[in-house]
Amino acid sequence: MIRAIHIFKEGQIIFEDVIVPTKDLDTSAILMLVSSSAKKLQEWKIDSMEIERYRYVYLNSHDTQFIMTMDRQASPQKVSEAMMSLVSKFMTAFEKILETDEWKTTDFSPFGPGFRAVVSRIPVKVILAGHGGTGKTTLLELATLPSKGPPQEYIPTFFGDKALLKADFDPYIFSMFDLGGQDRFVQEWSKIIRSGVMVVIVTDSTTENIEWTKRVAYPVLKTELPYARAIAIANKQDLPGALSPEEVGKQLGVPGYGMQANQADFRDRWLKLLKELAFETIESAVVGEISE
Ligand SMILES: Nc1nc2c(ncn2[C@@H]2O[C@H](COP(=O)(O)OP(=O)(O)OP(=O)(O)O)[C@@H](O)[C@H]2O)c(=O)[nH]1
Ligand SMILES: [Mg+2]
Structure with a gap:
């Protein structure tokens, strides 16, 4: 089950959607940690980190870090596919914007329904x-x-x-x-x-x-x-x-x-x-x- 998405650029969250919050964890500290690991990844490579009953799946593209928060028990393969499809949707809409400073003033919230559609595809x-x-x-x-x-x-x-x-x-x-x-x-x-x-x-x-x-x-x-x-x-x-x-x-x-x-x-x-x-x-x- 995908619980949340956070998209980071230069240490800032540019988009987030939390469907089911994680409990008993310092979520913002974890996300900062994961995003700094994500920054070091090669373009389009997916990696993940497990903490308690959660899994953080992350990807780096266009100096932008995508972090999906999942249930640790969910199928990692399906999640990787979901991540690919999500980033691909995001890039289709915003690639040009991410390549200039325009991202600093862009409202990324129209991406919300696109993210939720990806979530719905994994039963x-x-x-x-x-x-x-x-x-x-x-x-x-x-x-x-x-x-x-x-x-x-x-x-x-x-x-x-x-x-x-x-x-x-x-x-x-x-x-x-x-x-x-x-x-x-x-x-x-x-x-x-x-x-x-x-x-x-x-x-x-x-x-x-x-x-x-x-x-x-x-x-x-x-x-x-x-x-x-x-x-x-x-x-x-x-x-x-x-x-x-x-x-x-x-x-x-x-x-x-x-x-x-x-x-x-x-x-x-x-x-x-x-x-x-x-x-x-x-x-x-x-x-x-x-x-x-
Ligand atoms: N009195 C009563 N009977 C129930 C209730 N719920 C289910 N039943 C009956 O219990 C029987 C067994 O139901 P199933 O749902 O087939 O049992 P199951 O758990 O799937 O069993 P297996 O497939 O063998 O694992 C059926 O006759 C149901 O109608 C209930 O709340 N009260
Ligand atoms: Mg039965």
Whole structure:
């Protein structure tokens, strides 16, 4: 997920657009550091620097430094492509201006929509992880097929499935990966989940299921996606004996949110949770830091 762009010239920011701010870091000090490294790069060469769960991808062209702030877990290759396309757009519009002193008085803000269009082209990978029968496919369908309504029957997913989700998440679009949760498919997860940026841990709000999740799902998630952010869905809240979302969250070590995925009226709540997870406006956990 691309979070921000900063464009520097002679130590000044000439354009910036921050979609989701980085947390708990001295962002301006980091950007100064990255821009001074970027200045030393050859024209059009891309490099990157990782700090905590973020990656700063940078490029130097026409004595101008471009820095994209990303989630560290996102695919570096897709990001390089995005960087190329972004700089190419910028140069098409402003190359002449950058070659003279005119840049000092130029308003670069018209570049905003061009940047956001590049951001929209890389789907944000969201992983639905959890044991068989907890409601992952139901959640995928609840998000993507509002007219038909979520499925009521249980058909186990083989390996995994995915769907593109465009809703009110501008400029982001999501690529949702629905994992097969039966035990025999868990060994395949590591191949499917790579470069997942957000993880939704789906439980049916029972103690046995929480135990399975910690024992079987956590090792794979922690190995493959340590820098991804996660929430837990305490699904099947309608069933008698369902643990409360707070209890589910506490036992899993990840903030828990209640859900009834087979009810179409929960669609808005589900989409809102996804949006808030992307924009980091709800409590979530970093996968590698989950303590059990
Ligand atoms: N009572 C109740 N049933 C639900 C709820 N959400 C989903 N279900 C049902 O639970 C069953 C299992 O749902 P799936 O979404 O297919 O399960 P899954 O997690 O994809 O399972 P695998 O593909 O095997 O990993 C279906 O019959 C759903 O209708 C809920 O909130 N309450
Ligand atoms: Mg399924």
